Amino acid sequence: MPDLLDRDLVVVTGKGGVGKSTVAAALGVAAARRGLRVVVVEVGARSDTLRLLQGSAVDHVSVTPRDAMEEYLQDQLPRAVAELLSRSGTFSAFVEATPGMNELLTIGKVWELAAPRRRLPGAQPYDVVVLDAPASGHGLALLGAPRTFSDAARVGPIHRQAGLIGATLGDPSLTAVVAVALPEETPVNETLELRLALRERMGLELALVVVNGVAADRFDGGEAAELAALGAPAGSPVAAALWAHARARGQRGQMRRLRAGLDHPPVRLPFLAAGIDAAAIGRFADRLKRAL
Amino acid sequence: MITALAGKRVVICAGAGGVGKTTTAAAVALGLAADGARVAVVTIDPARRLANALGLDSLENEPLRVDAHRLAGHGVEVSGELWAMTLDPKRTFDELIAHLAPDEQSARDVLDNRIYAQLSGAVAGSQEYTAMAKLYELARDGRFDVVVLDTPPSRNALDFLDAPDRLAGFLEGRALRAFLAPTGLAARVVGRGTSVVLGALSRVTGVELLDDLSAFFGSLGGLLAGFSERVAGVKQLLTDPATTFLIVASPQREPVEEAIYFGEKLRAAGMPFGGLIVNRVHDHTRGHLPALRAPLAAKVVAAAAEMDSLAQRDAAAIARLQLALAADVVAVVPHLAGSVHDIDGLAAVRRHLFCG
Numbered sequence: 001m002p003d004l005l006d007r008d009l010v011v012v013t014g015k016g017g018v019g020k021s022t023v024a025a026a027l028g029v030a031a032a033r034r035g036l037r038v039v040v041v042e043v044g045a046r047s048d049t050l051r052l053l054q055g056s057a058v059d060h061v062s063v064t065p066r067d068a069m070e071e072y073l074q075d076q077l078p079r080a081v082a083e084l085l086s087r088s089g090t091f092s093a094f095v096e097a098t099p100g101m102n103e104l105l106t107i108g109k110v111w112e113l114a115a116p117r118r119r120l121p122g123a124q125p126y127d128v129v130v131l132d133a134p135a136s137g138h139g140l141a142l143l144g145a146p147r148t149f150s151d152a153a154r155v156g157p158i159h160r161q162a163g164l165i166g167a168t169l170g171d172p173s174l175t176a177v178v179a180v181a182l183p184e185e186t187p188v189n190e191t192l193e194l195r196l197a198l199r200e201r202m203g204l205e206l207a208l209v210v211v212n213g214v215a216a217d218r219f220d221g222g223e224a225a226e227l228a229a230l231g232a233p234a235g236s237p238v239a240a241a242l243w244a245h246a247r248a249r250g251q252r253g254q255m256r257r258l259r260a261g262l263d264h265p266p267v268r269l270p271f272l273a274a275g276i277d278a279a280a281i282g283r284f285a286d287r288l289k290r291a292l
Numbered sequence: 293m294i295t296a297l298a299g300k301r302v303v304i305c306a307g308a309g310g311v312g313k314t315t316t317a318a319a320v321a322l323g324l325a326a327d328g329a330r331v332a333v334v335t336i337d338p339a340r341r342l343a344n345a346l347g348l349d350s351l352e353n354e355p356l357r358v359d360a361h362r363l364a365g366h367g368v369e370v371s372g373e374l375w376a377m378t379l380d381p382k383r384t385f386d387e388l389i390a391h392l393a394p395d396e397q398s399a400r401d402v403l404d405n406r407i408y409a410q411l412s413g414a415v416a417g418s419q420e421y422t423a424m425a426k427l428y429e430l431a432r433d434g435r436f437d438v439v440v441l442d443t444p445p446s447r448n449a450l451d452f453l454d455a456p457d458r459l460a461g462f463l464e465g466r467a468l469r470a471f472l473a474p475t476g477l478a479a480r481v482v483g484r485g486t487s488v489v490l491g492a493l494s495r496v497t498g499v500e501l502l503d504d505l506s507a508f509f510g511s512l513g514g515l516l517a518g519f520s521e522r523v524a525g526v527k528q529l530l531t532d533p534a535t536t537f538l539i540v541a542s543p544q545r546e547p548v549e550e551a552i553y554f555g556e557k558l559r560a561a562g563m564p565f566g567g568l569i570v571n572r573v574h575d576h577t578r579g580h581l582p583a584l585r586a587p588l589a590a591k592v593v594a595a596a597a598e599m600d601s602l603a604q605r606d607a608a609a610i611a612r613l614q615l616a617l618a619a620d621v622v623a624v625v626p627h628l629a630g631s632v633h634d635i636d637g638l639a640a641v642r643r644h645l646f647c648g
Contacts, residue, residue, distance in 0.1 A: 017311010
C-alpha cells in the first residue's frame with residue numbers, strides 16, 4: 001500500500017468539532033515539505049484551514065456546488081449551450097430537485113482537482129489533494145454520492161461520470177480516508193462507526209486515525225492520591241490539578257476503547273491550551289510525517 | 293434560563309458540531325420535566341451510553357416515556373413527564389409520505405419508486421428535513437407541553453434553517469416539474485426555446501435519468517398539496533412566539549464564530565433567539581498553594597496555570613458571544629472532567645442550566 005501522501009486524494013473526516021481542519025492543514029503542510037504540489041480543499045464556502053495555512057506552500061480551494069455546477073456544464077457542453085442551460089436555471093432546478101446531486105457535483109470537483117490530467121483548461125495537476133470533508137455522516141454521503149448515482153442513473157452521462165469518480169474514490173491506491181477523533185465518548189464511537197460504515201458502503205479501510213487534543217497527565221496515581229487527601233476547596237490550584245488528572249484518566253480510557261476497535265494505533269496530537277495557529281500546524285505536520 | 297423558557301412550546305438547540313448540543317437538549321428537557329411539564333426531547337445521534345440511560349435505543353421512531361424511577365435513582369425528581377426519542381431520518385421520511393398520500397396506492401408508488409429508494413436514504417441533508425418534519429408532528433401532538441429538539445450535527449447550522457425551503461424544493465421538484473411535464477408550463481410559455489434547453493439538459497444528465505425523475509415527481513403528484521401545507525406549517529412554527537432557539541457553543545474559535553453567524557441569521561429570518569448556553573467553560577483558580585514537595589508543587593502550579601489560561605480564553609469568548617449576540621440570558625456550564633453521557637451527567641448539566 002502506498003504512503004498516505006502518495007495517493008491522489010486524502011479525505012479527512014470525523015465528528016463535528018474534533019479538529020478535522022487542523023489535521024487537513026497539517027497533512028497539507030507535511031506534503032508541501034516533501035516537495036509535493038498540494039491543495040487543501042474545503043466544501044460549501046468554508047475556509048477554516050486558510051488561517052492555518054498562512055506562510056505555507058499549500059494551495060487552498062473552497063468548492064461550492066454552484067461553481068462546480070458551472071464548471072461541469074462548461075466541460076460537458078459547447079460554451080453557448082452551457083451558458084444557455086446555466087442562464088435558464090434549468091440545470092440548477094434539476095440539481096435542486098435531485099437529492100444528493102449537490103454532493104455529486106461537489107465531490108466531482110474534488111475529483112477533478114485530484115485527477116492526474118485536469119479537465120479544467122490550463123489547470124496544472126496536483127500531486128495530492130487533501131479534502132477537509134464535512135462531519136462523518138455528511139462526509140460519507142459525499143463519498144457515497146458517486147456510487148449512489150451510478151446505480152440510480154442506470155445509463156447516460158451522469159451514470160458514466162459518477163462511475164469514474166466512484167472508481168477513484170473506491171480505489172485504496174488512489175484514495176485514503178483519514179478519521180479524526182478526540183479522546184472522548186462520542187467522537188470515539190463515531191470513529192468506530194465510521195470505520196464500519198466505510199468498509200460496508202465503500203469497501204474502504206481507514207488509512208489513518210488521528211486523535212486531537214490529547215492532554216498531558218502530569219500526575220501519577222500516588223501523587224493524585226496525595227493531592228486528593230488534602231481536601232482542597234473547589235477552584236483552588238490543587239482542585240485544578242485533580243481536575244486535569246481526572247480528565248487525562250478519562251482520555252486514557254477512551255484511547256484504550258478506540259485502540260481496541262482499530263487495526264493500527266492512532267496518531268496522537270497534543271492538546272494546546274493556547275489554541276492552534278500556523279506554527280502549531282507546522283509541529284503537527286512533523287508529528288504526522290514521522291507516523292506516515 | 294428558566295425565564296427564557298417560560299411559556300415556550302418548542303425549544304430548538306442549535307450550534308456547531310461537538311459543542312454538546314445533544315446533552316444540552318436532554319438536560320433542558322430534564323429540567324423542564326422536573327418543573328412539571330410534559331416534555332418530549334428529539335435527539336439526533338446520542339452517545340450510546342446516554343441512549344441506554346434514557347431508553348433512547350428504542351427503534352420506534354416515536355418518543356418513549358423515561359421511567360421516573362430510573363431518574364429518581366439518581367436524585368432527580370420529575371413531577372412532569374420526560375419522553376425521549378432518537379430520530380430515524382429514513383423512517384420519518386417514509387412515514388411522512390405515507391401520511392400525506394391520499395391513499396395507500398399513491399404512497400406505495402412513491403416508496404417503491406427507484407429514484408426515491410436509491411436517493412432518499414442517501415441524501416446528506418435528510419436529517420435536516422426529517423428533524424423538521426418530526427418537530428412539526430410532535431408540536432401538534434397534544435401529548436406534550438414542550439418539544440425540545442437537538443439539531444443535526446451539520447457543519448453549517450444554517451442548513452437547518454433552510455430545511456423547510458429545501459424540503460419544498462426537493463419534494464415538489466418545483467421548476468423542474470414544469471419542464472418535464474409534457475404539457476408543462478415552460479413549454480407553453482417559452483415555446484421553441486425550451487426544447488433547446490431540455491435537449492442540453494438531457495445531454496448532461498441522460499434521458500433515462502430525466503424520465504425516472506419525471507416518473508418520481510409524477511408519483512408525488514397527489515401529495516404536493518399536503519407538502520406545501522406542511523412546509524408552510526413548519527415555517528410558521530419556527531417563527532411562532534412560543535418557539536425559541538437556544539444557541540449552544542463551546543468557548544473555542546470555530547464554535548464561537550459559528551454561534552455568532554447563526555445568531556445573525558436567526559435575527560434576519562425573524563426567528564426567536566431565547567438564550568446562549570456556553571459549555572465546557574473553565575474557571576480561574578483561587579487561593580494559595582498548600583505546602584507540597586517541590587516537584588509536586590511545580591506540577592500543581594503548571595496545571596493551575598493551564599487552567600488559568602483556559603479560563604482567560606473562555607472569559608474572552610463569552611464576552612465576545614454576549615456582545616455579538618446581544619444575549620441577555622447566558623448559561624455557563626463548566627467543563628466537567630467526568631463523563632456527561634449518563635443520568636448523573638445530565639443532572640449535573642441541568643443544575644448549571646436551571647439553578648446557576
